Amino acid sequence: MVGNLDILAIAPEIALTAAVVVLLLVEVNFDPHPRVWGGIAGVGIVAATVLSVFQWVEWSGGSGELAFSGMITGDGFSAMAGMVVFPLAGLSLMSGWRLVTEMRRRGAEMVSLLLLAAAGAHLMAASANLIMLFIALEVFSISLYVLAGFTRSRADADEAALKYFLLGAFASAVFLYGVALLFAATGSLSIYGDPTIYEAGARGIIRADAGIAAFLDSTIILEPGLLLAGIALLIVGLGFKVTAAPFHVWSPDVYQGAPGGITGFLAASAKVAGFAALARVLTVALGANIADWAPAVAVIAAVSIVLGTLLALAQTDIKLMLAYSSVAHAGFILTSLVAGPAGVAGMWFYVATYAVSVVAAFGVAAIVSGHTMGRSPLSSYEGLARRSPFLAAVLGITMLSMAGIPLTTGFVGKLAVFTAAADAGYLWLVILALVASVAGLYFYLRVIVLMYFRPTSDDAITPRVDWSSGIALGIATLATVLIGVVPWWLLNLLNDALPF
């Protein structure tokens, strides 16, 4: 009756939820030192990461299984999502720790929301059912709405939260309508289909839920209107979350308004979770219809790349610059998806390494401009190399990686993504992306020039790096360089991270 109940499939979520429950109860009953919250959250994140590694050992490379009545998948894909998202949450927590302690008692809520968002992000990658995916998406998004407006002492934080909330809820509704139309067209919500489920229908009809993919494989739909509308709305809804143009309008305001210590996680986790969900839905459930959605994805990618790069050129605030560049990066990552399953490994590499860079970049911005603050004008980075060589080095390497300079992860990621798209026959998209990458050099290198070749103004403060963000930034930078120099092992590993 209940079928496969493999706890391992949701073990990371269980670990994180347990950590949240314990954290909140301990906080509200004993009001302990923030170090205790950090300890509990750390245990939760480490446990979730280890459990993701177990998942990887169990399922990587093609073998996978459906658990909980075809709701959750255990496969290399979801394990990889956990192995990316949870360490990312740990890094973000460390680099935002000063913000957490400044929030006093509300800091515990902040930590809990971050853990819940991480759990939701992993669940998005692991969902085998579109309604499950919707729930995971909302767990993730609702946590982030609250996080975006956490510092209420500043007026633009609640403005950011409100904009994020309204547009995010709009995007969720669009996504959900896509799910409903897909359901109406195919009669299933299941990405995989679970032949073990038999439902006694209202009129005694026995029916096996074969899943969307099997239905589309075996059926010729004469009037594909519902199906195509459903696919389009799905892509739009998830496009909002990953800040693909033209659905990116919320990102600059939110990245600038959200408390600095948390922006990195906001930006990075949305990319990882959104692209994981997009990849699984598009390549598995709608794999047979790649001819329908690939051109649309290609156009969105092109628009994102061009618009993101052009708008980033004009920014004078590093967070706005990062926001628009993240639109361009969303375009680059989408470029891999036009290749279908062949592009998933490249997508993983790009999205994982980009997420690490984003956390590092926003981490530096948070230290330079303050953990609760939003704005971070470029002028405050002039001569940063003299004031804080460490921060300048971190931001410099991050910028080089985002620009795609060789020997950094950004270069390998772009290479993988562009190769996949070129192999799939989207040469025009690759050429466009290459041109945009060259144009992008300007605004990334400008930051480096400001930091290293401009005199520092007399009244500029010397930013103080606390040890936890120092460690987090160090790890992120080291990973960017090391993986950039020897990327092959990771690329090989990611070939096992495909949806089963």
Next chain:
Amino acid sequence: MSMNDYLPIAIMFLLAMAFAGVSLLLSRFISPRNPTPEKLEPYECGIVPLQEPVQRFPVKFYLVAMLFVIFDIEIVFLFAWAVRFEQLGWYGVWAIGLFTLLLVETLVYAWKRGALDWNVSSRQRYRRVVAPEAREEAA
């Protein structure tokens, strides 16, 4: 459907009527009655109102109301389980038990943080529970 099926409904109706009637009669006989013109005014004390107040008033219980919405809606899952609880067996009991436990945990947290006592002004609550750092801002 025969008339017999309506019998419980009729009994229920009669019981309800009886309960309402008995309550009204009892309060009439038991309670002391000492009416003065002021007591019969819509507003018992203060000056005679000239007009209804039009300005907004603080909705102190909005936090309670929002918590209610959450808990109220979550109960939906209990219905889904209750319909099939025999078929779902112990697995269903464990699952719904875990679910309820998480709800209780939420309630405990909200209670302890003072979200349920709605007779404090929102500013007080903000200072006391939500943001102790606001005290310093105000000072």
Next chain:
Amino acid sequence: MTVTPGWYMALAAVLFTIGASGILLRRNALVMFMSVELMLNAVNLTFVAAGRNLNVLDGQVSVFFVMVVAAAEVVVGLAIIVAVFRRRQTASVDELSEMRG
């Protein structure tokens, strides 16, 4: 004339469009918020109609989950709107223009 599930789905599409245009055209945060709810309920109607049409229970079960998620969204959204309103005494998003992204 019998009312087939197709009609309900058409009605849902209309409601969804009204909700979406509400988000795009109205400038009061509360009204925009209500528009989101309208969109979600249009989706619910689609789910139920499609489930009925296909003789599958999944549609109705989905509505449960959508309702619960919508309630959670309502609570968070209202809290954010109340916070904004307290600070500025207005719920119009046009006046939320400290940032020009």
